[in-house]
Every structure is written in structure tokens, then in C-alpha cells.
Amino acid sequence: MGSPYDILRLPGLEVPVEAPRAAYVERLKALFPDEAKAIDRCFWACDEAQKATMALFAAKAAPAPVAAVLRWVNARRVRRALSITTAEAVREIRDPRLVAVLTARWGDYGVPPAQSPFAIHALVTDSYANGAYYPIGGPARFAEELGKTIRDAGGELRTYAPVSEIRVADGRVVGVRLVDGDSIDASVVVSAMGARNTVAALPKEVAPEWRREIESIDPSVSYVTLYLGFRGDIRAHGATSANIWVYEDFDVGRVWERPADDDPPSLFVSFPSLKDPAHPDPEHHTAEVVVICRWEPFAAWSDSKHGDRPEAYKAAKERIGERLLAQFERHFPSLAPLIDFHEVSTPLSQTSFVHADRGAMYGLVMSAERMRHKALKVRTPVPGLLLAGQDLISPGIQGAFMGGIMAAASIEPRLWMQMPR
Numbered sequence: 001m002g003s004p005y006d007i008l009r010l011p012g013l014e015v016p017v018e019a020p021r022a023a024y025v026e027r028l029k030a031l032f033p034d035e036a037k038a039i040d041r042c043f044w045a046c047d048e049a050q051k052a053t054m055a056l057f058a059a060k061a062a063p064a065p066v067a068a069v070l071r072w073v074n075a076r077r078v079r080r081a082l083s084i085t086t087a088e089a090v091r092e093i094r095d096p097r098l099v100a101v102l103t104a105r106w107g108d109y110g111v112p113p114a115q116s117p118f119a120i121h122a123l124v125t126d127s128y129a130n131g132a133y134y135p136i137g138g139p140a141r142f143a144e145e146l147g148k149t150i151r152d153a154g155g156e157l158r159t160y161a162p163v164s165e166i167r168v169a170d171g172r173v174v175g176v177r178l179v180d181g182d183s184i185d186a187s188v189v190v191s192a193m194g195a196r197n198t199v200a201a202l203p204k205e206v207a208p209e210w211r212r213e214i215e216s217i218d219p220s221v222s223y224v225t226l227y228l229g230f231r232g233d234i235r236a237h238g239a240t241s242a243n244i245w246v247y248e249d250f251d252v253g254r255v256w257e258r259p260a261d262d263d264p265p266s267l268f269v270s271f272p273s274l275k276d277p278a279h280p281d282p283e284h285h286t287a288e289v290v291v292i293c294r295w296e297p298f299a300a301w302s303d304s305k306h307g308d309r310p311e312a313y314k315a316a317k318e319r320i321g322e323r324l325l326a327q328f329e330r331h332f333p334s335l336a337p338l339i340d341f342h343e344v345s346t347p348l349s350q351t352s353f354v355h356a357d358r359g360a361m362y363g364l365v366m367s368a369e370r371m372r373h374k375a376l377k378v379r380t381p382v383p384g385l386l387l388a389g390q391d392l393i394s395p396g397i398q399g400a401f402m403g404g405i406m407a408a409a410s411i412e413p414r415l416w417m418q419m420p421r
């Protein structure tokens with residue numbers, strides 16, 4: 001995505017987040033010269049915590065003896081990375097503006113700085129050391145390419161095919177049943193539909209202890225999105241491929257508590273069509289305006305179905321759209337006249353379209369408890385049932401891919417040899 005790939009906009013302060021990381025560190029030191037040493041220490045601590053976190057995750061797929069060694073060797077580093085929050089990790093920094101800058105991108109993993117384990121902040125921050133990436137042709141390319149690999153290997157893909165049950169006989173997995181009644185036999189089932197959905201699909205009497213453990217981990221926060229369509233050259237009006245994180249004040253850890261009644265505390269604005277070199281039409285563009293919010297204000301409507309929501313929900317959604325649009329136009333006045341289309345999604349959309357429990361943005365919450373939880377391993381207590389996807393390791397495309405690779409390598413160990421690549 002080039003550099004800067006993120007831009008932080010705080011009252012009276014704009015900070016481009018540059019790649020590679022050394023350039024960003026120099027930028028921060030130039031902006032906050034009195035904090036130069038603390039900035040170095042902060043990034044050093046990030047590297048240490050990142051290494052500890054990778055070791056913790058490797059143990060999730062490794063055979064028991066190897067996992068035990070990994071845990072033992074890294075115990076001290078892991079304990080430290082999980083025992084302090086992101087906010088505590090930057091407490092040496094005196095300038096509250098720099099504290100805000102260093103912690104502002106918590107939306108990348110969905111836990112505010114006062115609650116997030118430093119380990120996940122370090123992991124995600126370090127993943128951007130060389131910049132950010134966007135798939136040429138858009139995110140659908142992932143599905144197209146992976147699908148091709150599966151088909152070329154003789155596999156079959158079914159979409160719009162929800163699993164109603166993971167079938168178990170004599171204590172081990174024997175396949176799945178689909179909502180349409182179809183049954184598929186399989187000696188191994190890899191579930192990437194989320195850990196909570198996975199245990200919900202198991203027969204009640206199977207692995208009750210594991211089910212309780214998974215259900216004890218909360219889902220992550222949810223989110224609202226305003227989707228915008230523009231007619232005209234938005235680049236000529238100031239938009240770039242960089243994501244823009246807009247904060248109304250320096251208290252960057254606020255979640256949107258009451259979306260229908262209050263203004264959002266922040267906006268994450270991204271222009272996907274400017275990130276994609278294959279975008280075919282210079283006169284039509286899109287933006288996504290995301291705000292992290294609570295699920296609770298939407299819970300009352302959770303029994304309703306997409307396309308048949310109650311009037312009260314529709315009215316609330318309308319108000320949310322108006323607030324978001326007004327906020328966007330205030331911060332991006334030169335883009336406002338080009339807006340040609342807008343649509344809002346709420347936590348209920350996330351539930352409808354990806355079956356996310358309580359509209360969770362990132363699956364299970366990235367708490368310290370979740371990160372060290374022994375129930376979240378590739379091999380589940382049900383023989384033949386493997387866990388993959390973002391709940392295994394961490395949210396994000398990389399986290400989801402890593403979960404998939406770990407599950408695949410647990411079936412075909414030769415794949416471990418490809419991991420370093």
C-alpha cells in the first residue's frame with residue numbers, strides 16, 4: 001500500500017504511519033524529541049513481546065512434548081507480554097499525545113489499550129513493520145485462488161451451505177450434516193467457522209467440558225460501517241490509499257456505546273478502490289467508515305431476520321447512518337459533494353452474513369485469558385475434529401491463514417517444512 005499506509009488524525013495533530021518501521025520511529029522522534037529514548041524502549045519491548053507471542057502460538061499446534069518445551073523456554077517473556085496491558089506498556093511516556101498515537105490503532109485487534117494484553121498489540125504492530133498490503137483485484141481474490149487450489153486437487157467447494165451438526169459416532173468425528181439435510185462423511189473435519197459456532201454444532205453430550213471452556217470466552221466487540229460510493233476522482237480531492245484514523249479527542253480507547261443516540265468517538269476511514277491497482281474505473285470509488293461499538297444496543301433485535309427487521313431497528317439504523325455521514329462530511333468536506341451512495345451495516349449484519357456471535361468483529365475477544373487458553377488448540381478433545389480460523393491464533397487475514405496452515409500441517413506433517421517460507 002505504499003507509505004504512509006495509516007494516518008492518525010487527532011485534534012491539532014496528524015501523524016503519518018510510515019513503512020518501513022524505522023522511518024515511522026524517526027518520524028515519531030522528530031515529532032516528540034523529548035521522548036526519543038522512551039520511543040526506542042517502547043519498540044524494543046514490542047519486539048520482545050512479539051517473539052513471546054509467536055512462541056505461545058506455535059505451542060498451540062505442536063505435539064504435546066514440543067509444546068511443553070516451547071512454553072517452558074518462553075515462560076518469562078510470555079508471562080510479561082500477557083500480564084501488562086498496552087496502556088501499561090507505554091506508561092513511561094509522559095506526553096499524552098504520544099500515548100494516544102502509540103495506542104490509537106487498537107481497532108486492528110479490537111481491544112482498547114486499557115484492557116488489551118500488550119502481547120496482541122505487539123504482534124499486530126510488528127506485522128506492519130514492512131508496511132501494509134492489499135490483494136490486487138480485491139479480497140475476493142483470496143477465495144478465488146484458494147478455491148482454485150482446492151478444485152485442482154480434486155476438492156469440491158459448496159457455498160451457502162451452513163453446517164447444522166458436526167456428526168460424532170463412538171466418540172470421534174464422522175462428518176457433517178448441512179442445514180438442507182445433506183450429510184457428508186469425513187474422518188477429519190476442520191472447522192474454521194469460529195470456536196463458538198463449532199461447539200454449538202456438536203451434539204450436546206460430546207466434550208461438555210470443552211464446550212463450557214469455549215463458551216466462557218466472550219466474543220470481541222462489534223462494529224458499524226458506513227459504506228460510501230463516490231462519483232468522481234476522489235484522489236484529486238485528497239483521498240489516498242492510506243487508512244485514516246480520526247479521533248475526536250486524545251482519549252483514543254473509547255468504544256461507541258450508544259450508536260443511535262451519540263456521535264461516534266472515532267472513525268476508521270479506508271478507500272479500498274484506491275488500494276487496488278486493478279480497480280478499473282477512475283470515476284467510481286468506494287470508502288468504508290468503520291466505528292467499533294457495543295453489541296448490547298442491538299441485542300433487542302437479535303431474533304429478527306435480515307430483510308424483515310422491526311421498524312424501531314430501521315429507525316435506529318437510519319439515525320446511525322445520518323450521524324456517520326455528518327461526521328464523515330465534517331472531516332472530509334472536499335469529498336462530501338462526490339458522495340453518490342451510502343449504506344449502513346450494524347452488528348446484526350455481521351451476525352446475518354458471517355454468523356458472528358453477538359456481531360463479533362474479530363471472533364473471540366483477544367484477552368490475555370483467551371491467548372493462553374488451552375481449549376483453543378488445533379487438536380480438539382474430539383478425535384478427528386480440528387480447529388482453524390481466527391479463533392485459533394489471532395484475528396486478521398494473517399491470523400486466519402496461520403490457523404489454516406496449522407490445521408493442514410496437523411493432518412499432513414510435511415507442511416511444517418514449508419512454514420519458514
Ligand SMILES: Cc1cc2nc3c(=O)[nH]c(=O)nc-3n(C[C@H](O)[C@H](O)[C@H](O)COP(=O)(O)OP(=O)(O)OC[C@H]3O[C@@H](n4cnc5c(N)ncnc54)[C@H](O)[C@@H]3O)c2cc1C
Pocket residue numbers: 161162163164192193194197201223290353354355361362388389390391394395396397398399400
Ligand atoms: C470490518 C473489518 C475489517 C477488517 N480489516 C482487516 C484488515 O484490513 N486486515 C486483516 O488482516 N484483517 C481484517 N479484518 C479481520 C479479518 O477479516 C478476520 O480476522 C478474518 O476474516 C477471519 O477469518 P476466518 O476465516 O477465521 O473467519 P470468517 O471470515 O468470519 O469466516 C468464518 C466463516 O464461517 C462461516 N460459518 C459460520 N457458521 C457456519 C456454519 N454453521 N456452517 C458453515 N459455515 C459457517 C461464516 O459464514 C463465515 O464465512 C477485518 C475484519 C472486519 C470485521
